[in-house]
Every structure is written in C-alpha cells, then in structure tokens.
Amino acid sequence: xxxxxxxxxxxxxxxxxxxxxxxxxxxxxxxxxxxxxxxxxxxxxxxxxxxxxxxxxxxxxxxxxxxxxxxxxxxxxxxxxxxxxxxxxxxxxxxxxxxxxxxxxxxxxxxxxxxxxxxxxxxxxxxxxxxxxxxxxxxxxxxxxxxxxxxxxxxxxxxxxxxxxxxxxxxxxxxxxxxxxxxxxxxxxxxxxxxxxxxxxxxxxxxxxxxxxxxxxxxxxxxxxxxxxxxxxxxxxxxxxxxxxxxxxxxxxxxxxxxxxxxxxxxxxxxxxxxxxxxxxxxxxxxxxxxxxxxxxxx
Amino acid sequence: xxxxxxxxxxxxxxxxxxxxxxxxxxxxxxxxxxxxxxxxxxxxxxxxxxxxxxxxxxxxxxxxxxxxxxxxxxxxxxxxxxxxxxxxxxxxxxxxxxxxxxxxxxxxxxxxxxxxxxxxxxxxxxxxxxxxxxxxxxxxxxxxxxxxxxxxxxxxxxxxxxxxxxxxxxxxxxxxxxxxxxxxxxxxxxxxxxxxxxxxxxxxxxxxxxxxxxxxxxxxxxxxxxxxxxxxxxxxxxxxxxxxxxxxxxxxxxxxxxxxxxxxxxxxxxxxxxxxxxxxxxxxxxxxxxxxxxxxxxx
Numbered sequence: 001x002x003x004x005x006x007x008x009x010x011x012x013x014x015x016x017x018x019x020x021x022x023x024x025x026x027x028x029x030x031x032x033x034x035x036x037x038x039x040x041x042x043x044x045x046x047x048x049x050x051x052x053x054x055x056x057x058x059x060x061x062x063x064x065x066x067x068x069x070x071x072x073x074x075x076x077x078x079x080x081x082x083x084x085x086x087x088x089x090x091x092x093x094x095x096x097x098x099x100x101x102x103x104x105x106x107x108x109x110x111x112x113x114x115x116x117x118x119x120x121x122x123x124x125x126x127x128x129x130x131x132x133x134x135x136x137x138x139x140x141x142x143x144x145x146x147x148x149x150x151x152x153x154x155x156x157x158x159x160x161x162x163x164x165x166x167x168x169x170x171x172x173x174x175x176x177x178x179x180x181x182x183x184x185x186x187x188x189x190x191x192x193x194x195x196x197x198x199x200x201x202x203x204x205x206x207x208x209x210x211x212x213x214x215x216x217x218x219x220x221x222x223x224x225x226x227x228x229x230x231x232x233x234x235x236x237x238x239x240x241x242x243x244x245x246x247x248x249x250x251x252x253x254x255x256x257x258x259x260x261x262x263x264x265x266x267x268x269x270x271x272x273x274x275x276x277x278x279x280x281x282x283x284x285x286x287x288x289x290x291x292x293x294x295x296x297x298x299x
Numbered sequence: 300x301x302x303x304x305x306x307x308x309x310x311x312x313x314x315x316x317x318x319x320x321x322x323x324x325x326x327x328x329x330x331x332x333x334x335x336x337x338x339x340x341x342x343x344x345x346x347x348x349x350x351x352x353x354x355x356x357x358x359x360x361x362x363x364x365x366x367x368x369x370x371x372x373x374x375x376x377x378x379x380x381x382x383x384x385x386x387x388x389x390x391x392x393x394x395x396x397x398x399x400x401x402x403x404x405x406x407x408x409x410x411x412x413x414x415x416x417x418x419x420x421x422x423x424x425x426x427x428x429x430x431x432x433x434x435x436x437x438x439x440x441x442x443x444x445x446x447x448x449x450x451x452x453x454x455x456x457x458x459x460x461x462x463x464x465x466x467x468x469x470x471x472x473x474x475x476x477x478x479x480x481x482x483x484x485x486x487x488x489x490x491x492x493x494x495x496x497x498x499x500x501x502x503x504x505x506x507x508x509x510x511x512x513x514x515x516x517x518x519x520x521x522x523x524x525x526x527x528x529x530x531x532x533x534x535x536x537x538x539x540x541x542x543x544x545x546x547x548x549x550x551x552x553x554x555x556x557x558x559x560x561x562x563x564x565x566x567x568x569x570x571x572x573x574x575x576x577x578x579x580x581x582x583x584x585x586x587x588x589x590x591x592x593x594x595x596x597x598x
Contacts, residue, residue, distance in 0.1 A: 003485075181594070183560075184556070184557050184559075184560025184561060185519045185557065185560070185561065186302075186560060186561045186562070187560060210590060211590065211594045212553070212556050212590055212591045212594055213515055213550065213552075213553035213556065213557075213589065213590035213591055214515060214553075214556065214557060214560070215515075216512055216513060216515050216516040217515040217516045217518070217519040217557060219516070220484045220516040220519060220520065221519065244597050245593060245597045246590065246593045246594040246597050247590050247593070247594075251512065253512075254511070254512035254513075257483070257511050257512065257513065258483050258484065258512075258513060258516060260483075261482075261483025261484070261485060261486060261513070262483060262484065262485045263485070290512065291509060291510065291511055291512035291545065291546050292511045292512055294544060294545045294546070295480070295510045295511055295545040295546075298543050298544045298545050
C-alpha cells in the first residue's frame with residue numbers, strides 16, 4: 001500500500017489537550033489559541049466540549065469561545081457533545097460538527113460513564129437524530145483501542161464492532177484512540193487491518209498518545225496501512241490521566257514534521273504552528289511537549 | 300521483508316549519553332551504571348572514551364571504570380578510540396572492542412575534527428592495524444547520515460561510501476547515526492536501502508536521535524528494512540549539542556518497549572532497565588528522557 005499524498009490533521013489541543021491540563025485558562029486565551037491554529041492552516045479544530053463544568057471545569061466557557069473565534073472559511077470547528085443536553089448547547093452556540101465518544105473496553109465504559117458499551121451507543125441515538133435534523137455532522141471516537149487501564153488487552157474485533165456501530169449510526173468518520181498509549185506499531189497495523197474490513201479505510205482516523213513513546217511509530221505504521229487522518233495536539237497539550245507527569249497526546253508539530261519528511265501534504269505551516277504552541281505554553285507556564293518545537297525554539 | 304526476530308541493543312548511555320550531559324559524574328557512579336546495564340541483560344555497553352580529558356572532561360576516568368566494572372561473560376564492553384594514542388590507552392585498560400567515528404558530511408568533518416572525511420578515514424589505518432594485531436574488534440560509526448548541522452542534506456550515496464570504507468577497513472559493523480535527529484521514516488528506509496547495496500544488511504546498525512521526535516518512527520522504519528541492531532541510551536541520556544535543551548539519543552527503554560510489542564527478542568529485562576535508568580537520573584538530578592520510564596515510574 002502506498003502512503004497517502006494528503007493527510008488531514010485534526011487538532012484536538014483546545015479540547016482534549018486543555019481538558020487534561022491541570023490549569024484552567026481564560027476564554028480569551030482559548031480564542032487566541034483557536035485563531036492561531038486556524039491561521040496556521042489546520043482544517044479541523046476541536047474547540048471545546050459541551051459538558052457540565054462540574055465534571056470538566058477546564059471546558060467551561062466553550063459557548064463563549066465559539067462566539068468569539070474568527071471563523072475561517074473551510075475550517076471545521078468541532079465540539080464534544082456527550083449527551084443530548086450537550087448537543088443542544090452546542091447547537092445553540094452555532095456548532096456545526098460534534099463528536100461522540102464510546103469505549104472499546106467494557107471495564108472502561110463502566111468505570112468512566114457507568115454503563116455498558118451497548119448502552120452508551122444507544123444513548124447516542126437521540127444525538128444522531130437531532131444532528132441529522134439540524135444538518136450537524138458527527139464524528140465518532142473510540143477510546144482504549146489498543147489497551148485499557150482496567151482490563152489490559154482489547155481485541156481488534158471488539159474495536160471493529162464499536163467503530164462499525166458508530167459508523168452505521170451516522171458518524172462520517174471514526175477516530176480510533178490509543179487512550180493509554182500502550183499500543184505499538186505491529187498492533188496498530190493489525191488494528192487498522194481488522195477495522196478496515198468493516199469500514200472503509202478513508203473513514204478512519206488514528207489518535208495516538210505518546211505515554212510510552214510509541215505515538216510517532218504508530219502514526220507511521222498507520223500511514224503504511226493507508227490511514228490519512230490523524231488527531232494530534234498542539235505542543236502535546238494534555239497529559240495522561242492514568243500516569244501523572246507522563247506524556248499524553250502526540251504533538252501536532254512532531255506529526256507534521258514526519259509528514260513533511262515523507263512528502264505528504266497537509267496545508268499546515270510548521271512555523272505558524274510552532275508560534276501557536278509557544279503562545280499557549282507561555283500562558284500555561286509549561287514547556288512544550290513537542291520535540292520539534294523544543295529543538296526549533298532552542299536554536 | 301519480515302521483521303527481525305532478535306534485535307541487538309547497543310547501550311551507548313555511559314559514553315555517548317554521559318558525554319553530552321553537562322554534569323560530570325564519578326567513576327563509582329559510572330561503574331554502578333555499567334553493572335546495572337549488564338545485569339539488565341544488555342549484551343553490548345559502550346563504557347567510555349579514550350580521549351584527552353581536556354576535550355571531553357566527562358570521559359575522564361574511563362580506564363578506572365574499565366578496571367572496576369564487573370565483567371559479565373558474554374557482554375561486550377566497548378570504548379571509543381579516536382586515534383592511536385586513545386587505542387593504546389584502551390588496550391592498556393583491557394578493552395577488547397573499540398569504536399571509530401567518521402562523518403558523512405565534509406563540512407561536519409572539517410568543523411569537528413579539522414580534516415576531510417578521506418583524511419579521517421586514513422587516520423584510522425594505524426588503529427585498524429593495531430587492533431588486528433591485538434585481536435581487538437572495531438565498530439564503525441558514521442555520523443550525520445540524515446542531515447548535517449552545517450550543510451543540511453547528506454546523500455545516501457555519500458553515507459554508503461563512508462560506511463563501505465569503514466567496512467573494508469575491517470569494521471565488523473557500521474552504525475549509521477542521525478546525529479542531529481532531522482531524519483524521517485522515508486529517508487531512513489531509503490538510506491538503508493542504498494547502504495545495504497554496498498554492505499550486508501546484518502552488518503549495519505541504526506543510531507537515532509529524538510531531537511525532532513522522529514527516533515521511534517525511524518527505528519520502526521529500519522526494522523522494516525531488516526535492520527536488527529540499534530544504538531540507544533538508557534533514560535535518553537545525552538542531549539543534542541546543536542539545540543540546547545532538546546532531546547538527544549533515543550531512550551533504550553522506549554526502543555525496548557517497541558520491540559517487546561512487536562514480539563522481537565532482545566534478552567533485556569524492562570524492569571531492570573527502568574531501575575538502572577532511575578538510579579543514574581537520581582545521580583544526575585534530571586528527569587528521565589524515557590517516556591516509558593516516566594509512565595511506569597508515575598504509576
């Protein structure tokens with residue numbers, strides 16, 4: 001299989017990243033981040049999450065962020081909507097694309113959202129209906145695709161089932177997430193091989209965490225399997241909730257560096273991305289989690 | 300090409316790693332590190348360097364380190380010997396294997412050792428002769444194989460020439476080093492494809508730096524090209540002299556985690572390796588550069 005000639009990068013820093021940073025940041029800083037990311041050429045930015053601020057205080061103010069960003073034509077500004085209430089709030093905020101989440105591990109589903117995988121999928125039905133009615137597109141996430149913090153191994157067949165359910169429900173794309181970062185390159189290839197027997201490859205995305213240093217090898221392994229959409233986080237924002245102090249989301253800058261090296265187009269400008277990352281790291285008072293950013297900023 | 304079933308890990312932390320740490324450490328701490336690494340199952344440890352302490356103060360005391368380590372049967376304890384004087388000192392210290400270094404970039408060779416590549420290779424002739432005479436094996440390193448800090452791109456054909464020269468001179472193995480870490484997976488594959496037309500693949504090793512976050516993808520790319528020997532550094536010891544604060548050598552723990560995931564044998568025990576890394580990081584007062592170590596130590 002030849003490598004894709006174009007890769008879509010899905011920037012999850014403002015949502016998945018900031019959600020896992022201990023320090024909450026202001027609406028103004030979030031808006032500045034989202035606008036810097038769209039200016040850098042990213043075509044999809046996950047801006048926030050419509051959940052109870054009681055559960056995820058970092059995501060408070062997502063509606064204000066949506067109201068204040070400068071919408072660049074051609075850019076999709078997505079939001080997580082875990083339930084109908086969240087979907088309605090997102091809709092009211094002018095959101096045109098939402099994302100829903102299911103786990104590939106029963107234990108994770110039970111512990112995380114207190115219901116079985118099947119029940120969690122059933123709960124999406126009203127969101128899917130409402131989304132269809134309002135012309136909102138829905139992206140699906142599957143978590144724990146290469147391992148679960150509670151039950152260990154997760155079979156590719158189980159992932160394929162959950163992914164297919166989301167796809168059949170109407171998700172236009174399904175992102176497979178290695179939530180705890182224990183996946184390695186061979187398992188990643190096997191996963192996409194199995195799942196793509198159920199869903200067209202071009203409807204799948206890879207979402208890798210660098211907790212065990214494997215994310216970049218897994219991105220490359222996915223590219224070799226014909227996967228052409230990747231979730232990543234500016235400056236590697238977001239840690240790993242299962243190992244404090246460890247790395248989380250793979251950094252967008254590092255993925256872009258790989259893709260540029262492979263001659264794969266993305267439409268994203270590395271220098272502008274580095275600048276966006278530097279800005280948010282200054283706000284958070286943390287070093288960048290991107291090694292490319294560290295190296296270039298050190299020069 | 301199928302993945303190798305066994306990979307030899309060449310541990311360069313005590314030499315290449317510590318040499319690039321700003322803080323010098325005692326002979327006793329070096330000895331403890333080397334012994335912990337052999338106990339973890341590593342079959343090759345680059346212990347030190349026989350160079351003038353005026354140039355590389357961190358490598359002072361290499362002879363004492365060799366005198367004090369507990370030599371484990373079957374383990375190779377190597378040392379860098381850049382010239383005949385260094386070789387003689389190594390020999391006097393009981394070293395049975397030395398390594399020599401050449402650059403693939405003319406500009407780097409001139410700036411680093413003040414002579415052309417060809418001249419640097421000619422200077423190895425007396426070392427090779429002496430080594431043969433004393434039954435000492437010689438490993439060759441080529442630096443800047445995927446980029447040079449002074450001249451940028453380096454062609455695979457140029458690397459192939461330097462590597463072949465070292466091989467023909469009597470080096471039993473040639474390690475190709477991405478000194479500045481700018482190489483990406485496609486270039487890595489191309490490099491091994493070109494060089495292995497000149498030298499049998501099983502005589503080649505990969506040496507990757509993670510400065511731009513590409514090392515793990517490059518290791519995987521090399522495995523796909525049939526490369527089965529990798530240099531790596533415990534806890535990612537050693538920074539990048541060309542970008543202060545940036546990552547340097549790929550961490551042994553992270554490479555091992557990948558290999559274990561791929562079902563490739565190494566004979567190395569991950570837990571013992573993590574313990575060895577924790578010990579030296581405590582001595583240096585720095586966090587581990589291994590993401591596997593960070594994740595496991597956080598649990």
